[in-house]
Amino acid sequence: MTKDKLVELQNEYSKIKFYPEDSFFAPYDENSKIAVLAFTREPQIDLGAEFFRYLAQIFKNDCDFGFIDENINDDNIKYISSGISEAEILIFSFFLEYKEYSNASLCQKFNETIKKLSKEKKTIFVFFNRQNPPDNIKATLSICSPNLSSASVAAVSLFLVGRNPSFNL
Numbered sequence: 001m002t003k004d005k006l007v008e009l010q011n012e013y014s015k016i017k018f019y020p021e022d023s024f025f026a027p028y029d030e031n032s033k034i035a036v037l038a039f040t041r042e043p044q045i046d047l048g049a050e051f052f053r054y055l056a057q058i059f060k061n062d063c064d065f066g067f068i069d070e071n072i073n074d075d076n077i078k079y080i081s082s083g084i085s086e087a088e089i090l091i092f093s094f095f096l097e098y099k100e101y102s103n104a105s106l107c108q109k110f111n112e113t114i115k116k117l118s119k120e121k122k123t124i125f126v127f128f129n130r131q132n133p134p135d136n137i138k139a140t141l142s143i144c145s146p147n148l149s150s151a152s153v154a155a156v157s158l159f160l161v162g163r164n165p166s167f168n169l
Helices: 003-014 042-058 074-083 098-102 104-118 150-160
Strands: 017-019 034-040 064-068 089-095 122-128 142-145
Touching: 003 150, 034 042, 042 064, 042 089, 042 150, 064 074, 074 104, 089 104, 098 104, 122 150, 142 150
Parallel strands: 034 064, 034 089, 089 122, 122 142
Antiparallel strands: 017 142
16 A cells, blocks of 8 residues: 555544444454445445445455445345345445435435344444435434545445554555
8 A cells, every 4th residue: 555545544534423422333343244235326336346345355254235226125125134134233334425315205215224124233324425424314323434435435444343544654
């Protein structure tokens, strides 16, 4: 990793916020079984895939990954639910442009999907391109990264397991 890339990664890591601010986030053990679902639209799908790759490298067990968009239906939800049945932790990640959170029908669809999938699992929400969680997504514990970039995706991946990229080159 070049020095410039490391500085960019450190910068993105330092911008990550956890909500609610008065709560405590205990990083996940790298041996945890996770499922990561990315709410996205076509332009951001590559960053979602990149997030999956980083997490697959960090977590030692099999990881389940999937993309969700506004076209999800009950059959899709049943299929996803069976695929993530063994996951201990469910990470809902959002790769959306800021303005898309003002689309009430889209957010309602996502909230319904989240409710059906989360059930008894530990859940966390990861919002990229956000300073704070959007009001119209019913999130409990949230991580927010203000940018939608490769560096922010890498930084959040490290944050989830408590790895700080503050080493020197």
